Amino acid sequence: MGIKERKEREKGARREEIINAAERIFFEKGFAPATMDEIAESAELSKGTLYLYYKSKEDLYIAVLLRGSEIMYEMFKKAIATDENPIRHLFNLGEAYFAYFQEQRNYFRMYYFLENPRIHSQVSSEMMEQCELLDTRIWDLVVGIIRRAVEGGLLRDDVDPLEAGVMLWSNSNGLMRLIDRDEWAWTGKHGLNLEAMLRKANKLLVQAMMTEKAKASFDDLVTPARP
Amino acid sequence: MGIKERKEREKGARREEIINAAERIFFEKGFAPATMDEIAESAELSKGTLYLYYKSKEDLYIAVLLRGSEIMYEMFKKAIATDENPIRHLFNLGEAYFAYFQEQRNYFRMYYFLENPRIHSQVSSEMMEQCELLDTRIWDLVVGIIRRAVEGGLLRDDVDPLEAGVMLWSNSNGLMRLIDRDEWAWTGKHGLNLEAMLRKANKLLVQAMMTEKAKASFDDLVTPARP
Amino acid sequence: MGIKERKEREKGARREEIINAAERIFFEKGFAPATMDEIAESAELSKGTLYLYYKSKEDLYIAVLLRGSEIMYEMFKKAIATDENPIRHLFNLGEAYFAYFQEQRNYFRMYYFLENPRIHSQVSSEMMEQCELLDTRIWDLVVGIIRRAVEGGLLRDDVDPLEAGVMLWSNSNGLMRLIDRDEWAWTGKHGLNLEAMLRKANKLLVQAMMTEKAKASFDDLVTPARP
Amino acid sequence: MGIKERKEREKGARREEIINAAERIFFEKGFAPATMDEIAESAELSKGTLYLYYKSKEDLYIAVLLRGSEIMYEMFKKAIATDENPIRHLFNLGEAYFAYFQEQRNYFRMYYFLENPRIHSQVSSEMMEQCELLDTRIWDLVVGIIRRAVEGGLLRDDVDPLEAGVMLWSNSNGLMRLIDRDEWAWTGKHGLNLEAMLRKANKLLVQAMMTEKAKASFDDLVTPARP
DNA sequence: TATGAATGAGCTTTCATTCAT
DNA sequence: GATGAATGAAAGCTCATTCAT
Numbered sequence: 001m002g003i004k005e006r007k008e009r010e011k012g013a014r015r016e017e018i019i020n021a022a023e024r025i026f027f028e029k030g031f032a033p034a035t036m037d038e039i040a041e042s043a044e045l046s047k048g049t050l051y052l053y054y055k056s057k058e059d060l061y062i063a064v065l066l067r068g069s070e071i072m073y074e075m076f077k078k079a080i081a082t083d084e085n086p087i088r089h090l091f092n093l094g095e096a097y098f099a100y101f102q103e104q105r106n107y108f109r110m111y112y113f114l115e116n117p118r119i120h121s122q123v124s125s126e127m128m129e130q131c132e133l134l135d136t137r138i139w140d141l142v143v144g145i146i147r148r149a150v151e152g153g154l155l156r157d158d159v160d161p162l163e164a165g166v167m168l169w170s171n172s173n174g175l176m177r178l179i180d181r182d183e184w185a186w187t188g189k190h191g192l193n194l195e196a197m198l199r200k201a202n203k204l205l206v207q208a209m210m211t212e213k214a215k216a217s218f219d220d221l222v223t224p225a226r227p
Numbered sequence: 228m229g230i231k232e233r234k235e236r237e238k239g240a241r242r243e244e245i246i247n248a249a250e251r252i253f254f255e256k257g258f259a260p261a262t263m264d265e266i267a268e269s270a271e272l273s274k275g276t277l278y279l280y281y282k283s284k285e286d287l288y289i290a291v292l293l294r295g296s297e298i299m300y301e302m303f304k305k306a307i308a309t310d311e312n313p314i315r316h317l318f319n320l321g322e323a324y325f326a327y328f329q330e331q332r333n334y335f336r337m338y339y340f341l342e343n344p345r346i347h348s349q350v351s352s353e354m355m356e357q358c359e360l361l362d363t364r365i366w367d368l369v370v371g372i373i374r375r376a377v378e379g380g381l382l383r384d385d386v387d388p389l390e391a392g393v394m395l396w397s398n399s400n401g402l403m404r405l406i407d408r409d410e411w412a413w414t415g416k417h418g419l420n421l422e423a424m425l426r427k428a429n430k431l432l433v434q435a436m437m438t439e440k441a442k443a444s445f446d447d448l449v450t451p452a453r454p
Numbered sequence: 455m456g457i458k459e460r461k462e463r464e465k466g467a468r469r470e471e472i473i474n475a476a477e478r479i480f481f482e483k484g485f486a487p488a489t490m491d492e493i494a495e496s497a498e499l500s501k502g503t504l505y506l507y508y509k510s511k512e513d514l515y516i517a518v519l520l521r522g523s524e525i526m527y528e529m530f531k532k533a534i535a536t537d538e539n540p541i542r543h544l545f546n547l548g549e550a551y552f553a554y555f556q557e558q559r560n561y562f563r564m565y566y567f568l569e570n571p572r573i574h575s576q577v578s579s580e581m582m583e584q585c586e587l588l589d590t591r592i593w594d595l596v597v598g599i600i601r602r603a604v605e606g607g608l609l610r611d612d613v614d615p616l617e618a619g620v621m622l623w624s625n626s627n628g629l630m631r632l633i634d635r636d637e638w639a640w641t642g643k644h645g646l647n648l649e650a651m652l653r654k655a656n657k658l659l660v661q662a663m664m665t666e667k668a669k670a671s672f673d674d675l676v677t678p679a680r681p
Numbered sequence: 682m683g684i685k686e687r688k689e690r691e692k693g694a695r696r697e698e699i700i701n702a703a704e705r706i707f708f709e710k711g712f713a714p715a716t717m718d719e720i721a722e723s724a725e726l727s728k729g730t731l732y733l734y735y736k737s738k739e740d741l742y743i744a745v746l747l748r749g750s751e752i753m754y755e756m757f758k759k760a761i762a763t764d765e766n767p768i769r770h771l772f773n774l775g776e777a778y779f780a781y782f783q784e785q786r787n788y789f790r791m792y793y794f795l796e797n798p799r800i801h802s803q804v805s806s807e808m809m810e811q812c813e814l815l816d817t818r819i820w821d822l823v824v825g826i827i828r829r830a831v832e833g834g835l836l837r838d839d840v841d842p843l844e845a846g847v848m849l850w851s852n853s854n855g856l857m858r859l860i861d862r863d864e865w866a867w868t869g870k871h872g873l874n875l876e877a878m879l880r881k882a883n884k885l886l887v888q889a890m891m892t893e894k895a896k897a898s899f900d901d902l903v904t905p906a907r908p
Numbered sequence: 909t910a911t912g913a914a915t916g917a918g919c920t921t922t923c924a925t926t927c928a929t
Numbered sequence: 930g931a932t933g934a935a936t937g938a939a940a941g942c943t944c945a946t947t948c949a950t
Contacts, residue, residue: 046936167428174401201394208431273911500932621882628855655848658889727915
């Protein structure tokens with residue numbers, strides 16, 4: 001009975017190896033320029049074997065992407081695994097997202113390059129489902145935090161948790177893309193500190209949604225629980 | 228000497244025709260799926276002639292993009308060609324950008340697809356220069372408005388005009404991309420009004436940068452000068 | 455000693471199952487588009503097992519074909535298992551072949567697709583032998599009938615039984631292929647009744663080979679024995 | 682003005698060269714095993730150029746086939762370009778078809794291999810039209826001869842010209858395929874003269890359709906006009 | 909200047925067959 | 930005997946770019 005299990009394990013391991021290889025190539029070249037030949041070679045497998053484990057190049061891309069989302073999810077969970085107040089958690093999430101952006105820049109880029117609709121339309125439904133599942137889990141987490149902040153009287157009660165989340169998220173993305181693509185231009189030529197701006201903009205948005213009471217004790221709220 | 232001028236004029240006209248054709252194709256298909264054959268056919272020119280006027284497919288793409296920036300620049304200029312106060316002008320610029328996003332969606336998309344690093348790296352230096360020139364003109368305009376708002380005591384004097392501009396711009400972009408790509412998901416499934424959110428977020432950011440005095444007369448500042 | 459027999463029986467049964475599956479797939483898709491994977495799946499066996507029982511895809515194709523020939527042979531035997539006269543038997547065979555064509559169209563088509571020389575050259579010698587064996591049995595049967603007709607003074611004695619058989623058979627095939635492939639064209643566009651033509655042509659050929667005596671009593675000869 | 686013509690001529694010549702090369706490869710290997718690479722190499726052209734002149738492998742196959750049909754058409758026209766009687770013309774056509782079969786065996790085979798429906802469905806409409814045009818011309822010729830024979834009182838007036846033509850043609854095809862595939866078996870092993878049988882069967886069919894008057898003077902009718 | 913024929917590298921996917929377990 | 934993972938060759942088609950005319 002151990003045989004079946006071992007086979008399962010090996011199969012899983014093989015899938016891992018393939019993703020590892022695909023990751024190396026996609027990170028380096030992006031989607032279109034990457035070739036299945038390169039990935040196969042990098043995985044030290046035949047091209048045919050790749051297709052034994054993943055239905056298409058697009059699926060493989062998504063599989064790598066999912067790994068990135070998984071990482072992000074874990075980072076987010078850890079960011080709120082404290083007994084701090086929701087506002088603090090919200091800032092923690094912002095920091096976690098920024099850390100993800102900085103530490104896992106390759107995944108971040110893959111996610112954005114995903115915009116190419118051609119990839120989107122070729123992905124198998126299984127992969128799609130996994131994507132959506134993970135997406136949902138991440139959003140649930142974020143929205144949950146904001147809701148708690150509203151319920152706790154820290155954010156104004158006319159704040160829609162999802163709306164607030166989307167607003168902060170898209171604001172972050174706008175600046176992150178800037179940092180990713182043009183940091184040299186803005187920082188070097190114009191002396192901007194884009195990272196600080198990102199934090200500032202988010203802080204402004206959050207403050208604008210806070211109740212008067214919360215604003216009054218803002219420093220307390222956003223100071224790490226244990227210095 | 229008239230001959231030389233005529234030749235110049237004709238050359239310019241031919242370049243226009245080519246961009247017109249390229250635009251039609253790129254708008255319809257995006258970068259990669261568009262082919263030089265299609266563009267040549269649409270321009271009623273031979274493929275070889277295309278290369279006589281533009282060095283590469285990438286250059287052609289950028290040429291179309293530049294036209295979009297030109298349009299944006301004109302819209303921006305018009306948006307501040309009133310004798311309103313700078314805060315009002317700032318909101319006008321925001322609206323102009325949103326109008327550009329809505330009315331010139333094709334250019335907006337082309338601009339973002341530009342992120343693909345492959346395109347970036349193949350563009351000729353002449354094109355690059357033109358891009359930067361136009362970029363500068365647009366940013367000068369935006370930054371100028373914000374500077375005047377600071378100088379006029381409407382925005383706090385610790386506000387860096389460029390920083391503020393970039394912040395508002397990237398915040399807008401983040402939400403615009405969302406609208407462009409996933410509006411159906413966020414609006415349909417979750418009932419969000421992304422357009423309203425965009426305006427709200429920008430307003431919050433601007434308010435957060437306003438002086439107390441300006442905030443007090445906010446409604447006056449942002450009400451159109453003459454109804 | 456029972457063990458060996460059981461094993462034999464099981465082996466035979468397994469071969470049957472495989473042919474059943476191969477048949478389903480080949481009938482549906484033809485030779486080239488059918489894949490060993492599909493056949494294996496349809497047989498609920500592993501691909502490797504297929505190769506344990508049949509040397510190649512081609513062999514499997516021939517194995518299915520043989521089953522078709524077997525059916526044809528049985529139909530032919532039944533067609534002459536009456537105590538009618540040889541001319542009647544000859545027409546019975548013609549009808550049997552047509553019935554085979556109509557009822558077992560899939561086998562008929564497989565047989566003709568066999569013309570592809572690629573298949574031919576990959577078949578194992580064992581399969582080839584079986585093919586020839588069955589072929590011989592069928593031809594013996596046909597030739598036997600014609601010989602009896604000659605010996606019985608119904609067909610002219612300058613008629614070579616094998617030659618006559620081949621003539622009738624190839625004439626039938628020519629029209630059957632037409633029916634199978636292009637019936638809609640000839641029937642629909644030109645109003646031909648290809649089935650009637652097939653019968654007519656064969657009848658003409660047989661009549662042309664009959665003795666004067668037999669021709670005189672043609673109607674008696676070809677009227678079913680018992681109405 | 683000569684330039685345009687020369688270009689036209691060269692383009693035509695290039696198409697010819699490509700067909701020549703395709704012919705060599707298709708004759709040797711058949712459709713599926715032939716590769717565009719081989720054809721390109723044989724044509725001393727790049728693969729891309731092939732696709733400049735022909736839309737697909739299938740189209741190229743049909744183009745070669747059309748050449749075969751053209752040859753057949755010319756042979757048929759020549760076969761009846763005498764002032765002989767229609768019955769004689771009919772036999773001439775039979776001989777011409779057999780000559781085509783013998784001398785242009787490769788084209789004959791290509792035509793039959795065409796049965797593969799996969800080829801059929803991929804052919805461009807222009808090619809299809811050309812095929813049908815040529816087909817029609819050939820059939821018009823055959824049917825015209827038979828009609829004249831009926832009108833001249835040589836064939837019975839219940840003979841449908843098209844039906845008679847199809848009957849003779851499919852009968853011929855049945856035997857030709859046999860000759861092409863299995864001559865060695867039937868001739869070598871069983872001593873049949875398939876070629877003679879083909880002539881005999883057709884003769885029997887024609888005779889069976891002749892009027893009594895014509896049958897009486899059969900020898901006169903089918904003896905070449907000028908020995 | 910304008911043409912358009914020619915190039916040829918490049919890419920994903922399929923599948924019969926093998927072989928270690 | 931049975932498995933099924935792994936192979937790797939094969940193949941059609943596209944397209945940006947060049948260059949002789």
